Amino acid sequence: MKLFLYTVVLNFGIYFQSVCAQSMAEDFKPSSLNQPEKMFPQVNSQRRVRASISAPNANKVQLDLGGVKYDMKKDSNGVWTGESNPQDEGFHYYQLNIDGASVPDPGSLYFYGAGRWGSGIEIPSADQDFFALKNVPHGLVSENIYFSKLTNSFRRCFVYTPDGYNENIKARYPVLYLQHGSFEDETGWSSQGKVNLILDNLIASKKAIPMIIVMDNGYAYKSENNEIKERSKQRESIFEDVLIQEVVPMIDAKFRTIAKRESRAIAGLSMGANQTMRIMMNHLDTFSYYGGFSGTANYPNSDVIDVATFLDGKYKDGNTLNKQIKLFWLGLGTKEPAPFPKSIGAFRNMLEQQGIKYVYYESPETAHEWLTWRRCLNQFASQLFK
Amino acid sequence: MKLFLYTVVLNFGIYFQSVCAQSMAEDFKPSSLNQPEKMFPQVNSQRRVRASISAPNANKVQLDLGGVKYDMKKDSNGVWTGESNPQDEGFHYYQLNIDGASVPDPGSLYFYGAGRWGSGIEIPSADQDFFALKNVPHGLVSENIYFSKLTNSFRRCFVYTPDGYNENIKARYPVLYLQHGSFEDETGWSSQGKVNLILDNLIASKKAIPMIIVMDNGYAYKSENNEIKERSKQRESIFEDVLIQEVVPMIDAKFRTIAKRESRAIAGLSMGANQTMRIMMNHLDTFSYYGGFSGTANYPNSDVIDVATFLDGKYKDGNTLNKQIKLFWLGLGTKEPAPFPKSIGAFRNMLEQQGIKYVYYESPETAHEWLTWRRCLNQFASQLFK
Known part of the structure; x- marks a missing residue:
C-alpha cells in the first residue's frame, strides 16, 4: 500500500512537472x-x-x-x-x-x-492594431484645470482635440463626454484607455469623424473640503450638476465645439456607464448619443425593470425616445462577472419591450477590463455624429 | 569605574532620549x-x-x-x-x-x-505661493506625439498654452523651449516642475507675458530601434538636430507662434542647461533668450575657459553677442554639490572677462533639485519677451 501510494505520488509528480515544463513557453x-x-x-x-x-x-x-x-x-x-x-x-x-x-x-x-x-x-491582443501607436496624424490630449464652485475645489479634465484642431481655426467640432469607472479617475481613458490612439487611427482611416473628447473625474461631492474624496462614506454625488452646469459650458467656451444636442454624445464605462445613462436621460436637450460600456443604470439589479418607476419613468415612451436619441449603444465583454451580464440583460429586455432601438456589442473573451472598453470606444466612436 | 561608565551611559541615554523626544515635532x-x-x-x-x-x-x-x-x-x-x-x-x-x-x-x-x-x-517651502494651485485662469498642458524621422521613432513633447490661447484665435505667442535634466524626461517640468502653475500665476499677476512653453525629451539618438534608449552606451546625441529641424518647425506649424528669433527662448536644467546652451550658441538665428538652470556647457570642468576653443569660439566676440542676445540668464542653488558651483563659476568668469552681459540668480538653501529650478523658471520667465 505504501509502495502504491509512493508510486502514485511519484507518477503524479512526474506528470505534473512534465505538464508545467511543457506549458511554460x-x-x-x-x-x-x-x-x-x-x-x-x-x-x-x-x-x-x-x-x-x-x-x-x-x-x-x-x-x-x-x-x-x-x-x-x-x-x-x-x-x-x-x-x-x-x-x-x-x-x-x-x-x-x-x-x-x-x-x-x-x-x-x-x-x-x-x-x-x-x-x-x-x-x-490579436486586434491590438486599432489602438497601436502608428505614423498617422495625432491629436493632442490636454490637461485642463478648473475651479468648481459646486464642489468648492479644483478639478481636472483631459481633453482630446483631433489632428488639425489647432490649425483649422474656423472649424468647429462635435464633443463626446467620456467617463471612467469606479476607483478610477480622469486619467484612465487617455492612459490605459488609449483614447487618443484609438481616435487618431479611426480618424486617419476615415472610420470616425474628427471630434473633441472630454474626460472628467466622476467623483464630485458638495463639500467645503473635498481635496480628499472620501468615497467610502457614500456622500451624495453631484457629478451630474458639475458636468451639466460647469463642464459643458466651460468646454463650449474654451473649445470650438458645435454647441447643440445633435453634436454631443455621452458615454462611460461601468460606474461611468451608470452615471452617464442617468445624465443622458435627464438631459436629452443636451445630448443625443449615448454609450454604455459594461454598465447600465439598473446596476447591480438583475430583476425585470418596471418602466413606470425606473429612472422616473424616462423609458416609458419608446416612440418619442427613438426620435430624440440618435444612437443608444451598449457593450459588454463575454467574460464579465456577475452582476453585469444579467443586469445589462434585464436592461436590454426593457429596451426591447419598449421598442427602443439600440446597438449591442460583445467584446470577445474579455472581462470587466480595459480591452473591453477600448473595443467599445472603437465601435461606438465610429458611429457618432454621422 | 564600572559605576562611572554606567552613569555616563545612563546619563547619555537620558540626554539622547530627551533630545530626540524634543526634536521630533x-x-x-x-x-x-x-x-x-x-x-x-x-x-x-x-x-x-x-x-x-x-x-x-x-x-x-x-x-x-x-x-x-x-x-x-x-x-x-x-x-x-x-x-x-x-x-x-x-x-x-x-x-x-x-x-x-x-x-x-x-x-x-x-x-x-x-x-x-x-x-x-x-x-x-516658505515661498511656495508662486507655484501654488490658485483660483486664477489656467493654461493647458498638451501631450503632443510626433514621429521623428531623424531618430526613426515616436517621440513626445508637452506644450503649455496660456489661458486665452484657445479663445483668442487671432493672437500669436512667443515660445520658450524648456528642457529637463539627466535621467529625467519630458514629463518633469509639467509634473514636479509645476511649469503650468508657475506661468499661470506669473501671467495672472502680469509679471510675465503669455507664452507657449515646449518641453521635449532631451535623449535623442540615431537608431533604427530606439524605443529603449540605451543612455548608458553614450551614443552620440542628435537632440540638437531633432529640436532645430523637427520640433521648432512642428511647433510653428501646429501652434500660433511668433516664428522669429526675437520671440524664441531656450532654457534647461542641469544636462538640459548644457544642451540648450550649445543649441543657443549654434542657432542665434533661432533664439534670442537663454536660461541655464544649474548647468553650463563647460560641465563638469571647473578650469579657466579658453574662449578661443570653447564651443568653437562662440563666446569670443562679447560685443556682438551683447547685441544678439536679449537675455543670458544663469541660476544656481546655494547648496548645490560639486562640480556645479565651481564649474558655473568658471563659466561666469569667462562671461565677465569677455564683457558679456548676463543675469545671475541664486536659489537660497536649495541643492541640485526641483525647487531650485522652479525658482529659476519663475525668475527667468518674468524677464522674457519684454
Missing part, C-alpha cells in the same frame, strides 16, 4: 508598459506574466495578478522570479507582495485604477 | 503629493519625512531619502514607520526598501527622475 518579452530600459515584467506567447525583483533578504515574494498571488522563487543573487497563469488579452492592474507589503512593481509604468496608482501590464 | 501632515486618500508619507514642521507601510512578515524596512536609508520600526500590527532627518524645502525623489527590494512607496504619487518612475515628496 520560454518566449517572454518585456511588457509594452515597462519603464524605459526595464526588462521586467515580461509576457510570453501563452499570455503568462513573468515578474522579477531583487529582494535578497525577503522571506516571501509574490506576483499579485487577477486575484491570484503567485509565489516567486529566489535565485542565488537574491533575485525573485515567478510566472502567472495565462491571462486574458488586454490591460490588467497588478502588484508585487514582498513579505506582506503590497507594492508597485518598480519595472512597470503606473496607472490609476483599483483606487491606487500602481502597476499595469499589457497582454498583446 | 508631532505635527506631521500628509504630503501634498500623496495619492488620493493616502495618509502617508507625512511631513512635519521640522521638514522631516515620516513613512509608513504594512509589511507584517518583513525583516527590515527602510525609508531611502536624500542618499540616507533610515531604519523603520514595526508595530504589533505589522506596520513599519520611520522618520528622516530634516530635509531641504522642495521636491525630493525617494523610495522604500523592504528586505533589500527598492520599491516605490504605495502612498505617494509617482514621478520620472533618477532614471525611474518612483515616489516623490514635497517639503513645504
Whole structure:
C-alpha cells in the first residue's frame, strides 16, 4: 500500500512537472508598459506574466495578478522570479507582495485604477492594431484645470482635440463626454484607455469623424473640503450638476465645439456607464448619443425593470425616445462577472419591450477590463455624429 | 569605574532620549503629493519625512531619502514607520526598501527622475505661493506625439498654452523651449516642475507675458530601434538636430507662434542647461533668450575657459553677442554639490572677462533639485519677451 501510494505520488509528480515544463513557453518579452530600459515584467506567447525583483533578504515574494498571488522563487543573487497563469488579452492592474507589503512593481509604468496608482501590464491582443501607436496624424490630449464652485475645489479634465484642431481655426467640432469607472479617475481613458490612439487611427482611416473628447473625474461631492474624496462614506454625488452646469459650458467656451444636442454624445464605462445613462436621460436637450460600456443604470439589479418607476419613468415612451436619441449603444465583454451580464440583460429586455432601438456589442473573451472598453470606444466612436 | 561608565551611559541615554523626544515635532501632515486618500508619507514642521507601510512578515524596512536609508520600526500590527532627518524645502525623489527590494512607496504619487518612475515628496517651502494651485485662469498642458524621422521613432513633447490661447484665435505667442535634466524626461517640468502653475500665476499677476512653453525629451539618438534608449552606451546625441529641424518647425506649424528669433527662448536644467546652451550658441538665428538652470556647457570642468576653443569660439566676440542676445540668464542653488558651483563659476568668469552681459540668480538653501529650478523658471520667465 505504501509502495502504491509512493508510486502514485511519484507518477503524479512526474506528470505534473512534465505538464508545467511543457506549458511554460520560454518566449517572454518585456511588457509594452515597462519603464524605459526595464526588462521586467515580461509576457510570453501563452499570455503568462513573468515578474522579477531583487529582494535578497525577503522571506516571501509574490506576483499579485487577477486575484491570484503567485509565489516567486529566489535565485542565488537574491533575485525573485515567478510566472502567472495565462491571462486574458488586454490591460490588467497588478502588484508585487514582498513579505506582506503590497507594492508597485518598480519595472512597470503606473496607472490609476483599483483606487491606487500602481502597476499595469499589457497582454498583446490579436486586434491590438486599432489602438497601436502608428505614423498617422495625432491629436493632442490636454490637461485642463478648473475651479468648481459646486464642489468648492479644483478639478481636472483631459481633453482630446483631433489632428488639425489647432490649425483649422474656423472649424468647429462635435464633443463626446467620456467617463471612467469606479476607483478610477480622469486619467484612465487617455492612459490605459488609449483614447487618443484609438481616435487618431479611426480618424486617419476615415472610420470616425474628427471630434473633441472630454474626460472628467466622476467623483464630485458638495463639500467645503473635498481635496480628499472620501468615497467610502457614500456622500451624495453631484457629478451630474458639475458636468451639466460647469463642464459643458466651460468646454463650449474654451473649445470650438458645435454647441447643440445633435453634436454631443455621452458615454462611460461601468460606474461611468451608470452615471452617464442617468445624465443622458435627464438631459436629452443636451445630448443625443449615448454609450454604455459594461454598465447600465439598473446596476447591480438583475430583476425585470418596471418602466413606470425606473429612472422616473424616462423609458416609458419608446416612440418619442427613438426620435430624440440618435444612437443608444451598449457593450459588454463575454467574460464579465456577475452582476453585469444579467443586469445589462434585464436592461436590454426593457429596451426591447419598449421598442427602443439600440446597438449591442460583445467584446470577445474579455472581462470587466480595459480591452473591453477600448473595443467599445472603437465601435461606438465610429458611429457618432454621422 | 564600572559605576562611572554606567552613569555616563545612563546619563547619555537620558540626554539622547530627551533630545530626540524634543526634536521630533508631532505635527506631521500628509504630503501634498500623496495619492488620493493616502495618509502617508507625512511631513512635519521640522521638514522631516515620516513613512509608513504594512509589511507584517518583513525583516527590515527602510525609508531611502536624500542618499540616507533610515531604519523603520514595526508595530504589533505589522506596520513599519520611520522618520528622516530634516530635509531641504522642495521636491525630493525617494523610495522604500523592504528586505533589500527598492520599491516605490504605495502612498505617494509617482514621478520620472533618477532614471525611474518612483515616489516623490514635497517639503513645504516658505515661498511656495508662486507655484501654488490658485483660483486664477489656467493654461493647458498638451501631450503632443510626433514621429521623428531623424531618430526613426515616436517621440513626445508637452506644450503649455496660456489661458486665452484657445479663445483668442487671432493672437500669436512667443515660445520658450524648456528642457529637463539627466535621467529625467519630458514629463518633469509639467509634473514636479509645476511649469503650468508657475506661468499661470506669473501671467495672472502680469509679471510675465503669455507664452507657449515646449518641453521635449532631451535623449535623442540615431537608431533604427530606439524605443529603449540605451543612455548608458553614450551614443552620440542628435537632440540638437531633432529640436532645430523637427520640433521648432512642428511647433510653428501646429501652434500660433511668433516664428522669429526675437520671440524664441531656450532654457534647461542641469544636462538640459548644457544642451540648450550649445543649441543657443549654434542657432542665434533661432533664439534670442537663454536660461541655464544649474548647468553650463563647460560641465563638469571647473578650469579657466579658453574662449578661443570653447564651443568653437562662440563666446569670443562679447560685443556682438551683447547685441544678439536679449537675455543670458544663469541660476544656481546655494547648496548645490560639486562640480556645479565651481564649474558655473568658471563659466561666469569667462562671461565677465569677455564683457558679456548676463543675469545671475541664486536659489537660497536649495541643492541640485526641483525647487531650485522652479525658482529659476519663475525668475527667468518674468524677464522674457519684454
